[in-house]
Amino acid sequence: MTGPVFISTLSEEQRAVYGGDGPLAGLTFAIKDNIDLAGLPTTAADPRNTEPAAESAFVVERLVEAGAVPVGKTNLDQYATGLVGTRTPYGACTSVYSDTHVSGGSSSGSAVAVARGLADFALGTDTAGSGRVPAAFNGLVGVKPSRGLVSTRGVVPACRTLDCVTVMARSVALARRVFDVMHAYDDRDPLARRLTQVALPVGPPVIGVPQGDLGLDAGHDLAWKQAVEHAHELGAVVPVDVTPLLEAAELLYSGPWLAERWLAFGDRMDDDPAVDPTVRDIVRRGAALTAADAFAGFGRLAELARATEPLWSRLDALLLPVTPTHPTLAEVAADPVGVNARLGRFTNMANLLDLCAVAVPGPPRADGLPFGVQLLAPAGHDLALLDLAATWCGEPAAAGEGREADDVMLAVAGAHLSGQPLNGELLRRGATLAHTTRTAPDYRMFLVDGPLPRPGLTRVRGGTSPGEGVEVEVWRLPATQLAGFTATVLPPLALGPLELADGSSVLGFVCTADGADPARDITGFGGWRAWLASRS
Incomplete structure (x- = not known):
């Protein structure tokens, strides 16, 4: 069945207590239902979680103080474990472009809420790509900040050391306005970081593009070639070897970070029918991992991170597809783990390698489905990527309302x-x-x-x-x-x-x-x- 966009919504009376002056006055926003909003349950797509949140997440408080009005909590892959948007007992959302293709997850409902015009912008989370994949599958901009730049206090953890709160919007300008409010140091979040932002150098940007065959399906491959042509119009394009990044992506569900998911919510993975069976099977594997497995994984990641360092001395940004394909609901049902793993090929590594990323619409596929690309750079280049993303989309750089040039x-x-x-x-x-x-x-x-x-x-x-x-x-x-x-x-x-x-x-x-x-x-x-x- 096709599921709802929202798991819970605010009545007009409840919305009336929000709003006011501020840089986001007059805007509405949806909240992925693994992020706390005071007075509503945070289900993480598990119907057994019915206790209303006592206080809002730090990032929600920031947005409310800036004048934005929440409208509801959105559907998601249960406990933010998935990139497909189908792992939910409430029923899967579909892409706004096709009722037979997935919306992408885990922030599925948040993307659809924005794409349908039910909210001006939405919060999601992005541990493995959960903010970028649904943005790509619904023609949106998706901003994944540097780890620790936006507080995750008040967010149900998936992999706590990798989790990021992301924003989705219909333009880079609006996403940037929201991002400007979202990112603030939270001394109550032990994983918060103070990061100095690095600007793009003067002159045309240097954009890295992967060498070789990326394994894209036919529709994505044609759109990708057109996207690379567009990159040539923006700056210098440099072919690069992304093998270490792709290998790092494979660690997320085969290394110690699976044990971190088990630590976060493994005690909920019983045989209750409210638990999605695919989520249960994936997370239970984390219980068998040992400390030796963890240190082996950390060591291999360090080696791969070192292998990627030469890229960033040459590039201002790396351009990648967000996904290799856009699967149907039927394809996910036939192979839920395999399809999901394929969708994370170009996104899983970002938080492992301490990168920031912005997903933007690319040229549409010949069949009318959307195609998304992403720009990636090391932590602290968030504003520089937003500038480049704005240029990519034909918007003025630093287009946030009232904002001076960077x-x-x-x-x-x-x-x-x-x-x-x-x-x-x-x-x-x-x-x-x-x-x-x-x-x-x-x-x-x-x-x-x-x-x-x-x-x-x-x-x-x-x-x-x-x-x-x-x-x-x-x-x-x-x-x-x-x-x-x-x-x-x-x-x-x-x-x-x-x-x-x-x-x-x-x-x-x-x-x-x-x-x-x-x-x-x-x-x-x-x-x-x-x-x-x-x-x-």
């Missing part, structure tokens, strides 16, 4: 540091200090000529700087001020990509080859302030 993250190492002679050049342009860190370890620092003492950084591949990198400050500079600031930079210095110790890339002061005099190498001091101290 700031540029700029690393300074010498005379522009706090308290140094040229710091005023940043302050006068409205720049603010984001954080202090170090470069990647293979940068050298040279004393260069100019009207006052200043250093330049040059990357020496294969080298290692004493002190594991050079100390830098990362400043947040309004993008509208970048051109004027660049004009103040005198040769042999220039602004170019600079890799930081955490692997992220920002703009920074780099030294051209003619200024990198080995006789004036001051890398051993570890930073400009230490060199100045040695002089005094």
